[in-house]
Structures are given as structure tokens and as C-alpha cells.
Amino acid sequence: MAWLTGREDQAEWAYVLQKLLDAAEAKEQRDQLVDRGMAWLTGREDRDEWNYVFRKLLDAAEAKEQRDQLVDRGMAWLTGREDRDEWNYVFQKLVDAAEAKEQRDQLVDRGMAWLTGREDQAEWAYVLQKLLDAAEAKEQRDQLVDRGMAWLTGREDRDEWNYVFRKLLDAAEAKEQRDQLVDRGMAWLTGREDRDEWNYVFQKLVDAAEAKEQRDQLVDRGMAWLTGREDQAEWAYVLQKLLDAAEAKEQRDQLVDRPLCQNA
Numbered sequence: 001m002a003w004l005t006g007r008e009d010q011a012e013w014a015y016v017l018q019k020l021l022d023a024a025e026a027k028e029q030r031d032q033l034v035d036r037g038m039a040w041l042t043g044r045e046d047r048d049e050w051n052y053v054f055r056k057l058l059d060a061a062e063a064k065e066q067r068d069q070l071v072d073r074g075m076a077w078l079t080g081r082e083d084r085d086e087w088n089y090v091f092q093k094l095v096d097a098a099e100a101k102e103q104r105d106q107l108v109d110r111g112m113a114w115l116t117g118r119e120d121q122a123e124w125a126y127v128l129q130k131l132l133d134a135a136e137a138k139e140q141r142d143q144l145v146d147r148g149m150a151w152l153t154g155r156e157d158r159d160e161w162n163y164v165f166r167k168l169l170d171a172a173e174a175k176e177q178r179d180q181l182v183d184r185g186m187a188w189l190t191g192r193e194d195r196d197e198w199n200y201v202f203q204k205l206v207d208a209a210e211a212k213e214q215r216d217q218l219v220d221r222g223m224a225w226l227t228g229r230e231d232q233a234e235w236a237y238v239l240q241k242l243l244d245a246a247e248a249k250e251q252r253d254q255l256v257d258r259p260l261c262q263n264a
Helices: 012-023 027-041 050-060 064-078 087-097 101-115 123-134 138-152 161-171 175-189 198-208 212-226 235-245 249-263
Strands: none
Touching: 012 027, 012 050, 027 050, 027 064, 050 064, 050 087, 064 087, 064 101, 087 101, 087 123, 101 123, 101 138, 123 138, 123 161, 138 161, 138 175, 161 175, 161 198, 175 198, 175 212, 198 212, 198 235, 212 235, 212 249, 235 249
16 A cells, blocks of 8 residues: 555556455455545546546445445546547446436436447447446337347347347337347348357247247257257257247157267
8 A cells, every 4th residue: 555655647556556455355444545546536537547447446435425426427537538448338337336316317318329320339239238227218228229229230240249139139128129129130040050149149039039930930940050060069058948949749859859869
């Protein structure tokens, strides 16, 4: 702790503070370190380390007064820094930390505004997912699902697509939205059978599909996928999901025979 004094403008200061917050066991020491960190934040808002120190302080602060002050500082920091890489991390931390409904509502509004025009940034998908967790008003949630569904188009080969798709299926309440998402997911499966995320999208679709025709199609797709992929780690998970989903006795018998034949 003595080392921190007078070295506030050294890049290492932030890392030493974080390590001390991990190590300090006495409440008095932790409170002192949080106070030192909060003082450090002032005037250093545009330093790369600011977001690391800020997020660590929110984890460490136990006093409600400290946490409230940090949330206010973080919300002020967001303004004018929307195009910085770390905006997304500070935003997500604030959504997790804000307790007052007014603050949470403000953050949802800020996040929804941030989404506009940034659809091709990798962080867009993570901000959308956090907003879907945070938004309480049905109107906002419906808007976010619509935004997410629009985002899916043309981005099918991006790594984030499967995360956004699965989150949207969790969040969509309207039957029309869910039906559209299931159709989109089933279309996505075609030609992407060798992508790592195929298994995750497939399992989510099996859980979400309500129409018997769709479920039957998914079982057929899954059974076809199993062939030739017996040595892939995902094989067992797809088989288990198919055993849960298959309704026809003939299909279930074939699925039960698959691992037996594999081990013969």
C-alpha cells in the first residue's frame, strides 16, 4: 500500500491496486484501497487502465455509498466515449451493478442508442445480450428482439451469430417472433454442419420448435449429422438431444443402435 503513494501516474499503479484488492483480507484495508482507487479515477478517464480499475472497484466495494458513487462515475464516463473499445465492458459492468430502477432504465436507453450504427462491431452482440437481460419493459424487449433478428441477416458466418440467435430464442415472447427464429435457425444449419457451433444451434432449435413437422425435420437433420462424425466430441450431445426429441419408435430404435454399433 505504501508503494501506491506518489506513483499514481505510472502504468503499473492500476495493476498493483488490483492485486492488493485481491490480497487484502481486512475490511479496513479493502475500504482504504477502494477509496484510493476512486480518487485515482478522477482525471484519468481517458487512460486505458481506467476501465480495469473501475470494474475492479465495483467488484471490491462493499459499502452502498461507495457502490452508488462508482455507478454514477461509470455512467458519466460512458458519455462521449461510445466508440472506445472498452465502452462495452464498462456498460455491461454497470448493468450488473446498478440497483436503482431509474439507473437501470437509463442504462437500457443508453445501450439501445449505442446499438444504432454499430451493428458490424464485434461488441454489438454482447451489448444486445446484456440489454435483453436488463430490459424490463415488454416494449423494449420486443424492440431488442426485432433489432437482433434484423442483425442476424447477412451475418450468418460471424462467430457471434449463434450467441445472438440463442439469446433471441430465450427472449422472444411473441409466437410470430419465435416461429421466425426457428425458421432462421433451421436455414442456418444447412451447409454449416462442420462448424463447431452447429451442435449448439441444433440443440436450441430442438428445445424451441413447437410444430411437429419442424421437430421431425430436426430429428432427421440430426440423424444425418451423426453419420461420419462419431469421433467428434459433440456427437454424444447431439445423440442425447435426439433421443429426447424423437417420437417415432423406429427413429428411437435406430438411435439406440447407433452407439451399440459404434462400440461393436
